[in-house]
Amino acid sequence: MNEIVIAIILLFNYFVGAYYGVVNLVYSILLTIALFVILRHIKRMKYSPIKDFRYSPETPPITLIIPAYNEKNVIIQTVESALSMNYPFFDVMIINDGSDDGTLETLIKTFKLNKIDALYRNVLKTAPVKGFYYNADIPHLMVIDKERRGKADALNCGINVSRSPYFCSVDADSVLEKDALIRLMAPVMESTVPVVACGGVVRILNGVRVEEGVVREIELPRSSLAMFQIVEYLRAFLFGRVGWNFMDAILILSGTFSLFHKASVIAVGGYNVKHVSEDMEMIVKLHRFHLKHKKPYKIKFISDPICWSEVPESLKMLGRQRRRWHLGLIQSIVEHRRLILNPKYGKLGLLIFPYYLLFEMLGPIVELLGYIVVPLSYYFGLLNTDYFLLFLILAIFYGVFLSTIGVFLEEITYRRYPKWSHFFKLLTYGVFENLGYRQINSFWRFQAIIKYLFGRRQWEYIEQKGTNQNNKR
C-alpha cells in the first residue's frame, strides 16, 4: 500500500514540475510578446487617427449600457463620466435592474428625469420593463427601470432599447477617461476585417480623486487589498491580454468596459442569463459563432482606452468576486467543452480552450494538491529539503518577476502613477503579493470549483462602498 502511495506521490511531483514549467513558459512567452507589442503600440499612438475619428461623420454611433443594481453610492459619478465622453454620436443608457436602495430615485432627482412612454421591443427576452425616464435637456441619457434578473438580463434590455450599431458595456462603479470610447472604436474603424468586440484596460479607482465624472488626481489607495489588485490588474491587462491579443486568441474582455457589434451579439442570442460571468461567455459565443459560420471577424484588446473601476476592499467581497469569476470560467468551459481540441475551431479549440481548461480552470486543484502532497512527501521521506527550498524560492521569485514586469510595463508606457512613492509602493506590493494574496486567491478559486460541483452556481452580489463618494460633483 505504501509503495502505491509513494509511486503516486512521486508521479504527482513529476507532474507538478512539468505543469509548473509549462505554465511559466506560457507566461514568459506572453510577457516577451507583450513587451514588444506594447512598446510598438506606444510609438504608434503618436500617429493615431483618434483626432480625425472624433470629428468624422463616419464614426458609428454607440450606446453606453450601464447596468445598475443597488449602486446608489457610485452611479452619479459613473453617469457624469459617461456623459462627458469625447465622442461624436453616443447615448448613455442606465438599466436599473430592480435596485432597492434608491438608485433609481437618485438618478431621477439628480438628472431631473421624467417618466416617458416608450415602446419596449423584447428582441432578446428579458424581465419586464417598468418604465423609461428621460430629460429633454440631456437628450442622450435614458434610464430604464426593470424587474431584477441580473446583469446579463440588464445588458440584454439595453441592447433591445439601443438604436446604435455598437454598444459598450460599462459597470456602474466606473469612470471612463474622456477619450476612452473613441480609442476603443479606433480598431473598428481601421480594421479591414469586421471587429465584433473590443476591450480596453480596467484600472483601479480606489484612491483616485474624481470631479464631475473626470479623474483629476491619481493616488494609490490605503487599502492593502486594493493595492494588491492594482499590481494584479497591471499584470493581467498589460501583458496577459496584450500577449493573447497578438495571437488573435482573446477569450476574456472585461465586462466592465468592452465594446460590441450589436448585430453580432443579437445573432448569438445576447448575454446568457444563466452564466455568472456573462462577459467571458459572450466572447466565447462570438468566437464560436463566427468560426462555425466561417465569417471573418476579429476580437481585439487594446491597451490605451482606460476605464477606472472600483474594486472590493474587504476579503469577503473580494472572495465573492473571485469565486464568481472562476465559476463563470468553469461554466463557459464546461458548456463549450466540444470546442476542446476540435480542429474545426482553429486556435480557439486547439490552443485557447485547452490552456484555460488546464491552467486556469484546474490550476487551483493542482495547487491545493501540492499543499497536501508536500507534507506527505516529507512524511514518506521523499522530500529533498534542498530541492524543495530551491523550487519554492524559484516559484516566489518568478512570481515577483511577473509582478515587477507588470509595474515595469506600466512605467515605460502609460505611467498613470506618476510619483516616485507610487512606483516604489507598487513594487513592494508586487513582492508581497506572492506571499499570501496569491494563495488566498487560489483558495477562492478552489471554492468556486466546489460550488460548481455541488450545483451552487448563483451570482454573488458585491456591495460597492463608493470609495469616491465624497469626491466633488
Place this chain on the structure above:
Amino acid sequence: MQLTIRLLLIGIIGFVCFLILMALVSATLRRLIHGWRYRQLDKYREVYKAQFIPLLQNGAVFSKTDDFLASPRSNKFRAIEEVLLDLMNEDRYRDNVKTLFYKLGYVDFYEKKLRSRNIIVRASAIDKLGKMLSSPSVSRLIEMLKTKNTETIAVTVRALSKIKSMEALKGILDHLPTLLHESLIAQKAMNTALTSFGVSAVPQLIECGRKHSDTRILSSVLEVLSNTSSDRNACLFAVEHIRHSDAEIRAKALKVLGNIDTESTTFDQNLMLPLLEDPVWFVRLQALKALGNLHYRKAIDFMGGLLLDQNWQVRDAAATALTKFGNDSIDIFLKILKYRDTYAKESICEEIEKTKFSSTLIENLVNENREIQAKSREILHVMHSLHFSTPLREYLKQSTNEPIVKEIHLLINEGSEI
C-alpha cells in the same frame, strides 16, 4: 545529476533575480532621464513660443531662421516642431509656419525618413508631413500608397487628406480601386479621409465614381457625397445610381438625395417613390428618410403604407418621416391608428411622442379648422388609450392656455372611461 539540477535551479533563480534587477534599474533610469528631458522640453517650448509669436506677427521670422536651426536629435528640434505645429492651428500663422517647416529642414528630414524600412519610423514621418501640410511632399507621399503595408497606407491617406490639395486627392483616387479591392484600408477610414477634402473634392469624386463600376468605390463616393455635398452634380450622380443592382448603392444614393437642397437644385423626386417598395429593408428606410427630409408631400400616402412594414426600423422611420409633414400627415396617422394591429399603433404613438409631433396635435385642439381639430383630438385620444399620455400630462403641468387645458382634461376623462 542531482548537482547539475541543483546548479540549474540556482542558475535560473539567479537569472530571474537579474531580470528583476534589470527591470528595476531600467525603470528608475528611464524615469530620471525622462523627467530631465521633459523639463527641458517644457522650458524650450515656453521660450520658443514666446519668440515665434511676435516674429510671425511682424513678419520678421524668415530673417531669423538661423536662430532656430537645430540638430534633428536635439530637444530644441523637437520643441520647435511642437510649437510650430501648435501655431499652425491658427489661420493667421498657417502659411508662414508651413514655409518655416521647409526652411528649418523639417520637411527634408521627414522626407528622408520615408525611405526607412521600419514601418513605425516611416509612418511617423508620413504623419508629420501631413501635419505640416507639406504640399511639396505630396508626390512622395503618393508613392507610399504603392506599398502593400496597411499601416503605411492608412497613415498616408490621412496625411494627404490633411494637406487637402487637388494633387493629393487625385493621388488617393487613382489608388482607390487597388486600396479597396485588396482591402489595404478600411472603408470607414477611407471615407473619413475623403470627407475631410470637403466640397472642393466633389467633381473629382464624381468623375472617379463614373469611371469605376466597383461597388466599394461607388459606395465610398456616395457616402462622402452624402456628407459633403448638396449640389446639382452630386444630385445627378445619385439619381444615376438609385436603380443600381446593389442595395447598398441604392441606399447610399438615396442618402445623397435626402440631403439635396431642393431650393437650388431640382430633380424628379418621383424617382424615389418605387424605392419605398424595395425588397431590402434598409433601402426602404433610406427612401423614407430622404423623402421626409425633402418634405415631398406627394409621397405621404406611399409612406403611410410603411407604417405597417414588417421591419420595425422601417415602421419607426415612416412615422418619424411623416411627422415632418405636420398637419398634412394627420389623415394617414388616423387611418393607421384605426387598424387592429396594436404593435403598429404603439410604434406610431411612440414616434409621435418622440418627434414632438404630439405638441402640434395638442396645439391643434384649439385649431380654427374644425376638421384638423377633430382629427388631432382623435389621435391624442388613441394615444392616451394606449398609455402614451405623457405629452398631455406634461402640457397640463407647464401651460396656462385655458382652452387647451380644458380640452385635455376632457380627453383624459374620456380616456379613463374607456
